[in-house]
Amino acid sequence: MIITFTADGGGSDGQVTLCHGPVREVDKHAGPINFRYHPRVAPQVEPILRGANVEIFDRGNRRTDISFSVSRLCASIGAAEVYCMQHADDVLAKGTLHILAGDNQQFERWLVGMLHEAPASFEGVRVRITYNIVGKRLLTEAPSS
Numbered sequence: 001m002i003i004t005f006t007a008d009g010g011g012s013d014g015q016v017t018l019c020h021g022p023v024r025e026v027d028k029h030a031g032p033i034n035f036r037y038h039p040r041v042a043p044q045v046e047p048i049l050r051g052a053n054v055e056i057f058d059r060g061n062r063r064t065d066i067s068f069s070v071s072r073l074c075a076s077i078g079a080a081e082v083y084c085m086q087h088a089d090d091v092l093a094k095g096t097l098h099i100l101a102g103d104n105q106q107f108e109r110w111l112v113g114m115l116h117e118a119p120a121s122f123e124g125v126r127v128r129i130t131y132n133i134v135g136k137r138l139l140t141e142a143p144s145s
Contacts, residue, residue, distance in 0.1 A: 001019060001021045001032055001099065001100065001101045001105075002020065002021040002105060003017070003021075003097065003098070004017050004018065004098045005018055005091060005095055005096070006095050007091075007094070007095040008093065008095050008096075016091055018070065018131055019032050019068065019070050021105065032068035033069040035066075036065075036066065036068065037064070037065075037066055038065040038066070038067075039137070039138065040064075040065075041058060041062060041063075042059070042062075042063060043057060043058055043061075044056070044057040044059050063134065064111055064113070064134070064135050064136065064137060065132070065134050066111060066131075066133045066135075067130060067131060067133070068130070068131055069128055069129065069130040071126055071128045072129070073126055074122075074125045074126070075125070076125060077122075077124060080122040080125050080126065080127050081122065083127050084121065084127050087118065091115050091118055092115055092116065092117075093114070093115060094113070095112075095114070096112050096113075096143060097113065097133050099111070109139065110138070110139040110143055111135040111139070112139070112143050113135020113136060114133065114134055115132070115133045116132060116134060117131070117132035118130070118131050
C-alpha cells in the first residue's frame with residue numbers, strides 16, 4: 001500500500017509520501033501497520049414525546065476516519081530524534097490523502113480531509129509514527145482542484 005498526502009495549496013511540491021508500499025518487502029515494519037478504515041454516518045437522534053422509542057434520521061452526514069502507523073529507519077539516533085519532533089510540522093494540515101492498494105496497486109482511492117494527528121516515538125534509529133486522518137466520504141476518482 002502506497003499512501004501520499006497533499007496539503008491544500010501544496011501542489012506536487014507539497015506532496016508527502018506517508019507510506020512506501022514496496023519497502024515493506026524489504027523491511028517488514030515499513031507499513032502500514034494496523035491500518036484502520038472507519039466510515040460512518042452521523043445520524044440525528046430525536047426523542048419522541050410520550051413515545052416508547054427514539055426517532056433516527058439519516059441527515060446524509062458522512063465521515064471517514066483512517067489511521068495507520070509506519071516505522072522508519074533513520075541514519076543515526078540524532079536523525080531519529082529530529083525526524084520524530086519535526087515531521088508533524090510538515091504534514092499536519094487540510095488536504096487530500098491518496099491510497100494505492102492491492103497486489104499491483106490497482107485499487108485507488110482519495111480522502112479529502114485533515115491529517116490532524118501524527119504522534120511519533122523513537123527507539124534507537126527507528127521512528128514510529130501513527131497518522132490519523134478525518135475526512136469526507138472516500139472517493140473513487142481524484143477530487144477536482
